[in-house]
Amino acid sequence: MRDRLAAAVDADTDRVWGDLADLVAIPSVADPDQYPLEECHRAARWVRDAFAELGFDDARLVETSDGTHAVLGERPGPPGAPTVLLYAHYDVQPPLDETAWTSPPFTLTERDGRWYGRGASDCKGNILAHLTALRALRTLDGDLPVHLKLVVEGSEEQGTGGLEDYLRRHPEELRADVILVCDAGNAAVGEPAATVSLRGVTDLVVRVETLASELHSGAFGGAAPDALVALVHVLSTLWDDQGQTTIDGLDDGGTWSGRPYDTERFRRDAQVLDGVELLGRGTVGDQIWARPALTVLGIDSPPVDGAAAVVQPRAAARLSLRVPPGIDPLRAQNALAGHLERAAPWGARLSVERGPVAMPFLAATDGPAFTAMAGAMRDAYDRDMSLLGLGGSIPLCNVFAELYPDAEIILMGVEEPQCLIHAPDESVAPEEIARVALTEALFLHRGAGRLTTAP
Structure with a gap:
């Protein structure tokens, strides 16, 4: 089954490029002082239509309190199946100094095996990973053993809280047993990880x-x-x-107990100039994730x-x-x-x-879905999953934890240090989209850890 799904993912590469190019071309910056809000609405419609083709028959747009549209949808599973919520966001950071980009920020461009463009990784690449996983699963016989829900928001980068407000008013719409927050990523290309700590x-x-x-x-x-x-x-x-x-x-004096961040790798990832020292005492992980x-x-x-x-x-x-x-x-x-x-x-x-x-966030790692995700990553990447921290914050994770205290929240995605998210020349490794898609497909096909439906 792993090989069939992998073959389906690989066969989708050209479509992934085309879809990501279309989505990157939409300057969906949720700041009306810089770009028309209609661009965000256009991206939301693109996302809605793409998921509607994959069985989310009720995929729809809901307007949130900050004026952006969130895409919501459901794909029914068999009776008693666990519910898995897929999350991403379509809004992006502004391009900053466009002259600092090697290629136009809103034109997906391939260079040296990477795809460049604003949002290519954060977070439109993650949207494509969801879509690719679902397209691969469509090639198999039979229905998925899970019930799927979807939310793709449009104001994560601006932090204006539109989706958080909507969730508090409509908590039942996104209630789930497992929440896949695909707005994170790996330690490096080809090195699978789950993010368990957010500052x-x-x-x-x-x-x-x-x-x-x-x-x-x-x-x-x-x-x-x-x-x-x-x-x-x-x-x-x-x-x-x-x-x-x-x-x-x-x-x-906090210390980090997860995967260590090698000092020389960090210097390369952060593009620290020769002769300039890193800050603080202890390890890199201590400094960026625990203090x-x-x-x-x-x-x-x-x-x-x-x-x-x-x-x-x-x-x-x-x-x-x-x-x-x-x-x-x-x-x-x-x-x-x-x-x-x-x-x-x-x-x-x-x-x-x-x-x-x-608020900071700390994910639980002892549930059946987390164990199942570790197995799916191992099979997709041919190496064990590690645990990472993330120096940034995703306030929505705390809202999920508050509203759905029994849900397992797993942070993952296509982002890794070379992506340069939020900076000029943001990019994504296309093989990471493929591996994350394969991981998600395996996880869903195996029933997300064989959970029972949350009450």
Whole structure:
């Protein structure tokens, strides 16, 4: 059976390319200030129609509170069969600097065996993995031993929470025994993995004021308190000499017990320049999956080009704080705000504007579906599945866990470090789409671990 499914997946390669090219060509950025929302609606219709061809006869669009459309559908299984929910999202990050792309971001382009384009991996490649798995299963005789549900949302990248709001109002529509969140991926091409840990995130803006207005640096510099220097001083207290994030009241000694992340591989994946050291103490896995990590996302200050000879009266920075499972992001936000306020020098006026928080997530790994997925990955990849963390956050996972506490949530997908998701020259390895599709097909054909239907 494995060979029949693999042959069906391989035979679908040309269609996968064509479908992914069509989907990448739709600039479905869920930010109306950058792209018309109609582009997201067009992508949603494409997804609805594609799944309707595969037995989701009721595939439909539902409008969510942020104005985007989610694609929902069901494909009935035999009585008493377990229910498996397939998840992905069709919205994408903006292309950023289009001149930094080697090929146009919304034109799928093949180079050196990889397919390039915005959303090729995150997350339109995962949509194609779902479709390819279902097309392969269609070549077999008989019905699937599972009941399928589908949700493909359109606002994951913007974090505006449209699908989360819809789920809270209509929880029964997506209730399932197993939820396959296909918005993650592997340690490397050909190395299968399930993501079991997601960091939570919070952000805030810190503002510093010291003067009523700009002052001539020659006449007043040296005694007049410079707000930009004050901000730099405050920010410098948030990392120690080794680059370890050190926020008063937050534990920075967590350790990662899953698959290790080789240091040299990380340097290559992160494109660290020669001679530049990695940050923090402990292993790479400790730093990116098990400890708080603070990033300065932006600073308001005069640009270098055209800068005047003045002492700055005000400055601001936007900070993003990622926290691992076990740390409450709201408590972390409070700790960070308190640290910043105490660090303000020279009596500078410091204020903090707090942003939203997203909870971390830790998946259970002891259920029958997880065991079945490990077997399916082993058969698809010819090697054992490993366990990974993900430095980013997927707030929807916590909503799933809250609404469906008995469901097994499995994070997987086509993404791996070479994909450069969210960056210029995002790409996908076509063999990863094929392997993930084969994994999913085997998992569904085998009944998702022979679960019983959730009450």
